[in-house]
Amino acid sequence: GDDNVAFEVPDHYYSDKYKSLTNTLANRFGSGEVRTIPVKNIALPDLSLPLQLPYNDQFSLFVAKHRRMAGKLIDIFINMRDVDDLISLCSYCQMRVNPYMFNYCLSVAILHRPDTKGLQVPPVVETFPDKFMDPKVFRKARETTTVNASGNRMPITIPTNYTASNSEPEQRVAYFREDIGINLHHWHWHLVYPFEAAREIVKKDRRGELFYYMHQQIIARYNAERLCNGLGRVTRYSDFRAPIGEGYFPKLDSQVASRSWPPRFANTVIRDIDRPVNEIKIDVFQLETWRDRFLQAIDSNAINMPNGRKVPLNEETGIDELGNLMESSILSLNRGYYGDLHNMGHVFIAYSHDPDHRHLEEYGVMGDSATAMRDPVFYRWHAYIDDIFNLYKSKLTPYGDSQLDYPGIRVSSISVEGPAGANRFATQWQQSLVELSQGLDFTPRGSVLAKFTHLQHEEFTYVIEVNNTSGQSKMGTFRVFMAPKTDERGQPLAFEDQRRLMIELDKFTRGLKPGNNTIRQRSLDSSVTIPFERTFRNQANRPGDPGSATAAEFDFCGCGWPHHMLIPKGTEQGYPVVLYVMVSDWNADKIEQDTVGACNDAASYCGLRDRKYPDKRHMGFPFDRRSEARNLTDFLKPNMATRDCTIKFTDAIREGTQRQ
Ligand code: CUO
Numbered sequence: 330g331d332d333n334v335a336f337e338v339p340d341h342y343y344s345d346k347y348k349s350l351t352n353t354l355a356n357r358f359g360s361g362e363v364r365t366i367p368v369k370n371i372a373l374p375d376l377s378l379p380l381q382l383p384y385n386d387q388f389s390l391f392v393a394k395h396r397r398m399a400g401k402l403i404d405i406f407i408n409m410r411d412v413d414d415l416i417s418l419c420s421y422c423q424m425r426v427n428p429y430m431f432n433y434c435l436s437v438a439i440l441h442r443p444d445t446k447g448l449q450v451p452p453v454v455e456t457f458p459d460k461f462m463d464p465k466v467f468r469k470a471r472e473t474t475t476v477n478a479s480g481n482r483m484p485i486t487i488p489t490n491y492t493a494s495n496s497e498p499e500q501r502v503a504y505f506r507e508d509i510g511i512n513l514h515h516w517h518w519h520l521v522y523p524f525e526a527a528r529e530i531v532k533k534d535r536r537g538e539l540f541y542y543m544h545q546q547i548i549a550r551y552n553a554e555r556l557c558n559g560l561g562r563v564t565r566y567s568d569f570r571a572p573i574g575e576g577y578f579p580k581l582d583s584q585v586a587s588r589s590w591p592p593r594f595a596n597t598v599i600r601d602i603d604r605p606v607n608e609i610k611i612d613v614f615q616l617e618t619w620r621d622r623f624l625q626a627i628d629s630n631a632i633n634m635p636n637g638r639k640v641p642l643n644e645e646t647g648i649d650e651l652g653n654l655m656e657s658s659i660l661s662l663n664r665g666y667y668g669d670l671h672n673m674g675h676v677f678i679a680y681s682h683d684p685d686h687r688h689l690e691e692y693g694v695m696g697d698s699a700t701a702m703r704d705p706v707f708y709r710w711h712a713y714i715d716d717i718f719n720l721y722k723s724k725l726t727p728y729g730d731s732q733l734d735y736p737g738i739r740v741s742s743i744s745v746e747g748p749a750g751a752n753r754f755a756t757q758w759q760q761s762l763v764e765l766s767q768g769l770d771f772t773p774r775g776s777v778l779a780k781f782t783h784l785q786h787e788e789f790t791y792v793i794e795v796n797n798t799s800g801q802s803k804m805g806t807f808r809v810f811m812a813p814k815t816d817e818r819g820q821p822l823a824f825e826d827q828r829r830l831m832i833e834l835d836k837f838t839r840g841l842k843p844g845n846n847t848i849r850q851r852s853l854d855s856s857v858t859i860p861f862e863r864t865f866r867n868q869a870n871r872p873g874d875p876g877s878a879t880a881a882e883f884d885f886c887g888c889g890w891p892h893h894m895l896i897p898k899g900t901e902q903g904y905p906v907v908l909y910v911m912v913s914d915w916n917a918d919k920i921e922q923d924t925v926g927a928c929n930d931a932a933s934y935c936g937l938r939d940r941k942y943p944d945k946r947h948m949g950f951p952f953d954r955r956s957e958a959r960n961l962t963d964f965l966k967p968n969m970a971t972r973d974c975t976i977k978f979t980d981a982i983r984e985g986t987q988r989q
Contacts, residue, residue: 368416368417368420369413369414369416369417370417371414371417371418373418373421374405374408374418376402376405376422376425376426378397378398378401378402379398379399379401379402379405379426379427379430379434380425380426381398382395382398382426382427382430383427384425384426384427384428384585385427385585385586385587386427386586386691387429387583387585387586387588387691387692387696387697388427388429388430388433389679389692389696389697390433390519390523390524390525390697390698391672391673391675391676391679391692391696391697392607392608392609392676392692392696393608393609394607394608394609395430395607396525398430399430399433399434399526400525400526400527402422402426402430402431402434403434403437403438403526403527403530404527405418406418406419406434406435406437406438406442407438407441407442407527407530411444412444412445415438415442415445419431419435427585428457428585429457429585432456432457433520436520437520437523437526437530440520440521440938441530446938454509454513454763454865457584457585457699458763458765458779459581459582459583459584459585460512460581460583460697460699460700461509461512461513461581461699461700462487462509462581462779462781463487463488463491463580463581464580464581464582464589465488466485466487466765466779467582467584467765469485470485470765470777470779473485473777482775482776482777482778484762484778484779484780485765485777485778485779485780486779486780486781487779487780487781487782489504489781489782490503490504491580492507492577492578492579492580492703493578498560499560499575499705501555501558501559501560502551502554502555502558502560504783504784504898505550505551505554505784505894505898506702506703506704506705506707506708507703508783508784508891508894509763509781509783509865510783510861510864510865510891510893510894511702511890511891511894512699512700512702512703513699513864513865513887513891514864514887514888514889514890514891514934515547515698515699515701515702516698516699517887517888517889517935518543518698518888518934518935519698520698520888521533521888521935521936521938522536522539522540524656524657524658524659524672525658525659526659528659528660531658531659531660532660533936534936534940534941534942535649535936535941535942535948536649536652536653536658536660536936537648537649537650537651537652537653537654537655537656537658537660538648538649538652538942538947538948539652539934539935539936539942539948540652540653540655540656540658541648541651541652541655541715541718541948542934542948542949542953543934543935544711544714544715545715545718545829545949546832546833546934546949547702547708547711548563548708548711548712548715549812549829549830549831549832550832550894550897551563551708552813552830553811553812553813553830553832553897553906554897554898556813556816556817556904557897557898557899557900557904557976557978558898560817561817562712562816562817562830563708563709563712564709564712565709565712565713565715565716566674566706566709566710566712566713567713567716569599569613569616569617569620569677570598570613571598572595572596572597572598573593573595573596573597573598573599573678573681573706573709574595574596575595575704575705575706575709576592576593576594576595576596576597577592577593577693577694577703577704577705577706578592579592579693579694579700579703579704581694581700583691586691588691590691590693590694590700591682591683591690591691591692591693592682592693593678593681593682593693593704593706594682597681597682598681599613599677599678599681599684600613600681600684601613601614601684602676602677602680602684602685603684603685603686604680604684604685604686605686606686607686609676609680611673611676611677613677615668615673616670616673616674616677618668619667619668619669619670619673620670620717622666622667622668623654623655623667623670623717624717624720626642626651626654626667627642627651627717627720627721627724630642630647630724632650632654632662632663632667633663633666634662634663635663635665635666640662642721644725647721648718648721648722648947648948650662651718651721652718654667655667655670655671655714655717655718656669656671656672657669657670657671657672671710671714674710674714675695675696675701675710676692676696678693678695678706678710679692679693679694679695679696680692680693680696681693695707695710715829719829722953722954722955723954723955725954726954727954727955727956727957728950728951728954728956730966732951733911733951733966733968733969734966734967734968735805735912735913735914735966735968736799737797737798737799737800737803738795738796738797738798738799738803738805738841738912738914738967738968739795739796739797739798739967739968740793740794740795740796740910740911740912740967740968740969740970741794741795741796741970742792742793742794742970742972743791743792743793743794743809743908743909743910743970743971743972744791744792744972745789745790745791745792745908745972745974746789746790746792747787747788747789747790747852748787748788748789749787749789749977752908752972752973752974752975753903753974753975753976753977754786754787754789754896754899754906754974754975754976754977755786755787755976755977755978755979756784756785756786756787756896756897756898756899756976756977756978756979757784757785757978757979757980757981757982757983758782758783758784758785758980758981758982758983759782759783759784759785759893759982759983760780760781760782760783760982760983761780761781761783761861761865762778762779762780763778763779763781763865764776764777764778764779765777765778765779782982783891783893783894784893784894784898785893785983786852786893786895786896788851788852788853789851789852790849790850790851790852791809791835791848791849791850791852791908791910792847792848792849793807793847793848793849793850793910793912793970794845794846794847794848795841795845795846795847795848795912796844796845796846797841797842797843797844797845797846798843799843800843801843802840802841802842802843803840803841803914803915804838804839804840804841804914804915804916804919805838805839805841805912805913805914805915806836806837806838806912806913806914806915806918806944807835807836807837807838807839807848807850807910807911807912808833808836808910808911808912808913808950808951809833809834809835809836809850809908809909809910810831810832810833810834810908810909810910810952811831811832811834811896811897811906811907811908811909811974812827812828812830812831812832812906812907812909812961813827813830813904813905813906813907814827814905814906814907814973815905821960822960823959823960824955824956824958824959824960824961824963824964825955825956827907827960827961828952828955828956829952831909831949831952832897833857833933833934833949834852834855834857834895834896834908835850835852835854835855835856835857835933836856836932836933836944837850837854837856838915838919841912852895853892854930855892855895856930856931856932856933857889857890857895857931857933857934858889858890858891858892858894858895858931859886859887859888859889859890859891859892859930859931860892861891861892861893863886863887863889864887864889864891864892886928886931886938888928888931888934888935889930889931889934889935890931890934896976897976898976898978899975899976899977899978900976900977900978901977901978901979901980902977903975903976903977904975904976904977904978905973905974905975906973906974906975906976907961907971907972907973907974908971908972908973908974909961909969909970909971910969910970910971911951911966911968911969912968912969913946913950913951913968917945917946918944918945918946919945920941920942920943920944920945922940922941922943923940924937924940924943932944
């Protein structure tokens with residue numbers, strides 16, 4: 330527990346609002362006995378820049394000024410001599426530094442300091458639950474903690490479908506957009522892959538390509554959900570002068586800023602921004618200019634360098650360069666010329682309700698990676714971003730036999746086994762608990778649990794029959810994808826459309842002995858997802874002690890698609906999908922590296938910590954390029970197989986609350 334360590338903080342920087350965080354920091358020394366750790370009185374570094382952000386303001390990485398302040402604070406945290414000094418500095422900062430910025434910078438520092446790897450900090454959903462749920466929950470929390478002593482409190486139920494009525498068609502996919510696990514994944518992804526910080530932090534293997542791929546997969550998954558719900562694929566936001574049809578009223582309150590997150594009315598048009606308070610002055614025309622330059626780079630297959638030279642985009646690294654150029658990250662080869670297209674798209678939309686700050690309003694949910702995915706416009710913007718990447722991908726020579734074949738390896742079938750029956754997936758609702766006590770603006774005694782409803786699927790097993798006729802043992806990389814079979818009008822999807830809807834479900838390596846091999850792989854072991862208890866790492870989900878959720882530990886491997894969202898919702902009639910598997914030659918795929926260690930189970934979308942991306946092929950292979958094939962059947966090689974399946978949704982809440 331965390332009660333075995335007490336702190337003695339130098340008087341001049343005492344605080345207790347975030348004591349729990351410092352406690353967690355110190356727990357690595359915990360031995361079970363009560364000990365007092367004196368917080369060292371250190372010579373404080375110069376914090377004047379980070380302290381310029383008022384304590385109760387919103388903090389956004391999309392705001393350049395905030396980024397500079399955060400960059401400075403991360404540097405300071407990273408450069409503290411040892412953990413003791415870091416703890417000491419943190420206890421000083423807690424009361425003074427804006428809590429959103431403090432939490433973000435400390436998280437980045439813990440993730441990147443060699444001596445704090447594996448250290449546990451509370452997950453953002455517990456520290457700032459107000460970014461993830463209906464504020465009524467917090468009012469009820471205050472009531473329930475006043476009335477009931479810790480231990481016999483009922484969990485507070487977070488309503489579903491609370492941001493719009495059924496008159497709004499977009500509401501049909503709110504369960505996806507507003508899923509706590511999905512938003513946590515996105516927040517973690519951007520924490521692991523910051524676009525601006527010290528170069529050694531930003532410069533991770535293929536991070537620009539992963540920016541492209543992870544967000545491409547979000548769009549593919551979102552489109553599948555839309556098709557399951559009778560909606561068309563998401564319309565890209567490509568005309569920056571056109572009104573944005575979709576409104577969004579987030580109904581979130583910021584506990585820190587004591588404000589409601591601003592809404593965006595239907596048919597809002599983005600306008601030139603001039604907000605001196607955020608040091609942002611930019612015209613919509615600038616966004617268009619960057620966009621045109623970006624398209625020009627793809628068209629000429631080269632990036633203009635600041636010195637006037639041109640760097641050709643090569644097949645190996647072109648997508649990675651474009652990812653950094655587009656996001657943009659500090660790895661962009663020419664930020665002065667290509668600007669900051671994707672990030673500023675977020676900013677224009679986030680300030681579209683008050684572009685000149687005349688109403689003194691803060692940014693909308695698009696301005697924060699913890700909340701952006703709640704808004705329908707997020708998907709419209711990223712669908713456009715993805716379309717631009719796809720323009721580049723479309724120019725690449727389609728994969729030939731030498732890249733697609735695996736001579737001697739024949740996949741005779743793939744099928745699915747599970748409680749839903751052969752080749753059937755089953756989904757329904759489930760309720761789970763999340764701990765709130767750390768993130769309330771008052772300090773409750775003991776646990777405050779919130780119960781929320783999310784999609785869930787029955788677990789299943791892939792069964793893949795592989796015949797190895799080569800006469801020797803081989804290693805294969807199994808690449809499992811799923812896609813809808815028909816478009817919004819019920820017409821079969823052409824290969825070019827279907828490949829972009831391919832959702833990665835798993836990727837794993839297996840040995841193949843000569844002759845027949847039956848490969849079984851459990852859905853629980855997906856390389857895309859992390860288990861529930863990792864997404865919501867807290868004591869509410871530990872067996873035996875539901876009431877003592879104050880420690881709220883979290884190891885820093887929170888990046889990963891939430892497992893409960895692995896499979897699209899489907900329909901009550903049974904939504905037809907195609908399951909696809911390819912076995913590729915591991916010798917051509919493998920990266921020689923030691924992958925032992927934590928956080929190595931959601932590599933597809935998150936990579937490996939401190940390692941190379943564990944697959945030499947382009948992300949999304951073999952569907953990242955166009956092909957001559959007219960449909961998926963045309964595309965198949967002997968080392969591939971498909972299976973028609975259905976996803977059957979039952980509109981009921983599964984019995985039993987999820988606790989791990
Ligand atoms: Cu993840 Cu736009 O990059 O939100």
